[in-house]
Amino acid sequence: MSADAILEVADAVKDFDGLRAVDGASFHVERGSITALIGPNGAGKTTMFDLLSGFARLNTGTIRFAGRSIGGMAPHRIARLGLVRTFQLTRVLAGMSVMDNMLLAAPSQPGEHLPSLILGPRRARAAEARSRADAQALLETFGLRDKARDYAGALSGGQRKLLEIARALMTQPSLVLLDEPMAGVNPTLGRAILDHIAALREQRGTTFLFVEHDMDVVMSRADRVIVMAQGRVISAGTPAQVRADPAVVEAYLGSASPETTA
């Protein structure tokens, strides 16, 4: 496989009582790329994210992230390695403020561990101040600045999605899995967020793998596109290559290929 792959999935299989949701999928994601994962509804994209992030166990197959095998690893350990996901059906921490949602995601806060909290309360406070500034900036980008003190449970559907993405970015991951980040997000704000993502990739080299059904976004923003259908990867390549792949048109794009919508 490509030497520069941050993520490599080989022959992943996942069954749910008799139903094969992921059926021997293999693909890789290049470091520093923005890669789209597309496919019809029920293709197994979210299930694939579950496998990558440790929320579901592979039946067979392997997953390597940054050179390490992460199949069967607990979600928090995978997250600590720098692979962070968002959820398609948003999961904000409803009874906490938006700001606390963000601060919780801050990486390496020494105050989260009792011994270092007791030994070095100063360091915890310093880290807290830094995270707060970061969080503030992210919330600004995501149009949630005014909501920082509100309970996350009082956010609108789209705002939840935004918080979810912002929170994932807050962890300073090396690979982010975004599950339909634009669904339900206002297009104007969506563009700003996509710009932010592109900038992060430039500045920090963050890799993005995102599931998205909006073909305009996929075609204009992704470096590579991976197409899943019925649990398998049926095509992968540049947006142009994929769009031209008859299998993809047949299985997924149908009449909705971007040419006809634009």
Add this chain to the structure above:
Amino acid sequence: MTDTTQTERTEARASVLSSALAALPRPALLLAVLIVLLCALVIAFGPVRALQATVNGFVAGSYTGLGAIGLTLVLGVLKLVNFAHGDLLVTGAYFTILFAWLGLPLPLAMLTAMLATAALALATEKIIWQPLRLAKAGSLQLFLSAIGLGLVLRFTVQFFAGSQVRTLGANVVTSIAIGPLRLGTLQALALVVGISAMVIVGLVLRFTSIGKEMRAFADNRALAEVSGIDTQHIINVTWIASGFLAALSGILYATAIGSFNPNFGITLLLSLFAATVLGGIGNPYGALVGGLVIGLSQEWSTLLFNARWKPAVGFALLILMLMFMPQGIFGRAKRRS
């Protein structure tokens, strides 16, 4: 590195085993385990002792299971940890005493008591639960109110009836002989009524329109509401059913056990909850099966240990079962994402 592959390997082994086990539905698995245990006990202690303990386990389990059906309904549909449920059982039994004292013949007194308890349960909805629901009270808040209601019910009964032991006067000493085994006549009745109640409630939930509406309500209230379900009606029906079942089991308990005082509900409550949770909240089959499992494990344990350890063994088994069946007997795993 090595430790990752290590985990993967154990992972793989575990998944072979668990997928083999998962191929069997959990209730069948449970049944298989119980039968194996029974066989072991028959070999170790002889058929008579082992089977008699099994019969006793069924009886104990039916008391618990029957009591738990009403509880599981309220817990499942209304998400309310009804700490007062045991006291509804008590109320049912004492209503019977009251109506018999007022001159009704015993069977009629029992029926009236069940209706009265159902009405009382409905009244608690109007007076207590409805306002709390409107205030969006959380489940622990409801729990506090249930504790309060339980106190009010139990001690109102005690206020009027006293705390001395009462009896409904049924003959509790007759028994049916099945070969060398003995089963109390009234205990047999409890068993039959318990199983019938479970089946009826189960069928109603599964197939009738009101049953489906109840499950829909349990799943998502707002969505049920916008699907045109008269949610208040569902709530009322749930309370009526729960009150009726509570009284039924309270009366049966009082009759078959023969003597009781206003404490019997609160003493029973822990096992009712245990059965409810073990069987899977909201599932009437689960309540009865949960009760039977607890009953069997306790009675079987008397073959092995002094009977004073019976409750402890029951609880220990409960923990073990929960560890091995984290979804409960009839529960289902939820999608995590």
Add this chain to the structure above:
Amino acid sequence: MSGQVLTVAGLVAGYVPQVDILNGVAITVAKDEIVTVVGPNGAGKSTLLKALVGLVTPKSGRIALEDKDIAGLAPSTIVRQGLGYVPQRENVFETMPVEENLEIGLKPRRDLPLRLRLEAMYALFPRLRERRRQMAGSLSGGERQMLAMARALMPQPKVLLLDEPTAGLAPRFVDLMFEQVATINRSGVTILMVEQNATRALAMSHRGYVLDLGRNAYEGEGPALARDPKVADLYLGGLHG
């Protein structure tokens, strides 16, 4: 006012007493119209729909369904008067199989034959027929969205309120969904829909409203509104193509 199926005037509503989310929203939907509401996240679009269906109680203002005042009625009552609603989130009964979800959907109309309605829905979304015994909670995002839509369509409502019906749908289903909306509309169902896929939604709508900060910001004929450069820039992510 006659001819208006849905009239909202001066609607003020919110979730907690201190904060109003809607500050005097006014919209009308005429019979057989498709009306789309767009706006930034948190503008109050979902809240508006919730107020219409009775899940949020209005503090003041008028909501009329065919001249009958429905403000303050219980959701189940409103729904039985012919309003269908697809929520944005938590829109299926997760612990029930697909088919039972649909069955529950038929509650407001006991006069319709279940079999026929189920068949109609399965014809509309064949994917659901495949999954009819599956628990709705384990469906994929898109399957879920189809089920939510189908559930609301079961009782053949007079007016259908859709909160982001195409979110999470694959392009082919987005098309299908919009086609369905048009078809349903042609069969005599009035439609009020909230969409972030705004350009396309407005393109197929008779009229549209832009909601911002709980107030009407713009309104107009659907396609024209989508072409309005100010609206497009502020709310629709700029003009495409």
Add this chain to the structure above:
Amino acid sequence: QGAGAEPLDLKIGALLESTGPLSELGPPAEKAINLSATVANKAAKDAGVEAKVTIVSADSQGDPQAALSATRTLVDKGASCIMGPSTTPESISVLNGITMQRKITLWPLASSTRLRTVKDDGTIYRPVPADDLQSKALVKAIENHVGKGKAVAIIFRNEPYGDALSKSFTTDWQAEGGTISSTISFDPQQESFDSEAGQAVDTNPDAYVVIDYPETYAKLGAALVRTGKFDAKKVFVADALSFAKVPDNIPPEALEGAYGVAGGSPTGTDAFKAFNKLWDEAGGVANASYTANSFDAAILCFLSAVEAGSTEPGAIRDKIRSVTKDGAPQFTIETLADAVKTAATGKEIDYVGVSGAFRFKDNGDPSSSLYDVFQYQGGKQVKIEQVNVK
């Protein structure tokens, strides 16, 4: 000192298990103590002694912690003696927490020998015999009616009372050459006891010793009968199952023909009959075990106060042995007015209670070694013989 100086206004505290796991004990104990006040007040009036008894009561909830609070309210209400509670844990916490400091006599119905290991400063008086005496009486009764060296099954309620008594019985019985075929203890909170009953009858013992409260024996007894292999005539019950008439919640088959022992040799005495008559006339709850003991304890407190001419707890405590004086003129419930008259003059008396004569040892335990062996015949307690244990 004594007579006539000032009218006595004696408050007797009743620490009752009105609620909680033992709440079936509350109503009979309450009635017994109330009866004692009625009887005492009438006697004082008949004797022309200005003394009045009022009962103040509080709910111990069967719980050591609540018993402390309850006792404090009794103290605040001016109680000079405290009747009850029924269990050892409650007694210990009340004793250490309150009564010892205030020198208020505590009259617990708990029979555990554990109470003896507490330093009580002379404030504990037990109106019931401790377990070690009773177990010897049970041994004698079984030897007399079943025979020596036989196999006995012990069934006891898993509580301090049952636990301690079963242990001392086991020791005593085995010391006499008997065997124990099985020892079954059961948790009172369970709903059915069929397995326990089955185990007891399975060993086919020559006799059963049942140490239980009526509330649980109603269930256990039914289960024993249901086994079809049970013979109530082999049963020997301890004092908690001693009542003049078998309560109607206990199936008759479970006790008919059963034997039992009662300390102080009360059954069959005139006082015993008079008390039972009084009880029935008063209406209300049925008679139960230990009611006579509670009644007597309250009368003793009253007589001591009359003797002391004071309601001061310490003064009362000092007079308890003067109203149970061996050799002094004897009085019973029927001659209580005379007892009051005599006590008011400061003379020593010997009150022979409904539950028998009282001889208190230094540790406040009764030293009486006389026991009645009774049998339930036609649902009634019938005295068969008297045994003397050492």
Add this chain to the structure above:
Amino acid sequence: MSIDFWINVGVLAGIYGIFTLGLQLNAGFTGLLNFGQAGFMAIGAYTVGILVVDRGWSLWLALPAGIVLAVLAGLFVGIASLRLRSDHFAIATIAFAEIVRYTLQNAAFSGGNQGVLGFDAEWRAVSDWMLPWLATIGLGAYTQLPLFIVVWLAFVALLLMMKGLQATPWGRVLRGIREDEDATAALGKDVFAYKLQSLALAAALAAVAGFFVALNVTYLYPTVFDPTFTFFGYALLVLGGFASYGGVALGSVLFWTLLEGTRLIETSLSAGQQASLRFIIVGVFLLLISRLRPQGLLGNVNEMRVRP
């Protein structure tokens, strides 16, 4: 009524307060429905009793040992059952506490049905040392006052400690777990480790409460530690307010004032009826309070409303 009586109420309020701090940490801030708190308390108290009486340890050495054992029990229970669903966890912990109680009642090492007695001499010495000192300010007559003082000093100190801890990033992780443990795990937090810490800390608090229970009743007996203790704990937790440590203090004082204060109601009813009436009144009060303030006295009503 007398000061003695109210001192006793205060002692109980303090003890239950300490006990409930642990429940608040678990249920209110971690989302763990720990219903086995009474079991941890029993382990703490019995460890002390047994070490002092049977092994001749000094009380002051036995106290930390009691805490250590309770914490170990907390870790054990946690490892066995923290992976269970919340309702199953609740039942499993109750079961654990009942197993502890039945073991203490039936085993020989714990004195069984006869309990443990005579472990409090060293405490009495302290108490007797404090009394003359209290007498100088005119409070020497109240023998329970030293216990009251010590209990409340401990309670306030622990309450402040818990409040302080909760305000840290550590406390925030716990709240994250309470809201959604999967989402928190997805952010890289070791949910299991945090739950274990929460449970172990609660067990330690339970042990401290257990010490004071033991000193108050001067006797260790299994039924003192029955599940009712935990239910009362939850009752006063909710009364005071979910997710509020201040609420625990307020709730405990209110609850015990209510429960014990009702003893003072005088009627001409029989003792049995009077006792029943008392609990009817308590029950009605609980119903009224939760109706009038469903979020509890110091609970946050907005936080309650956003919960699904």
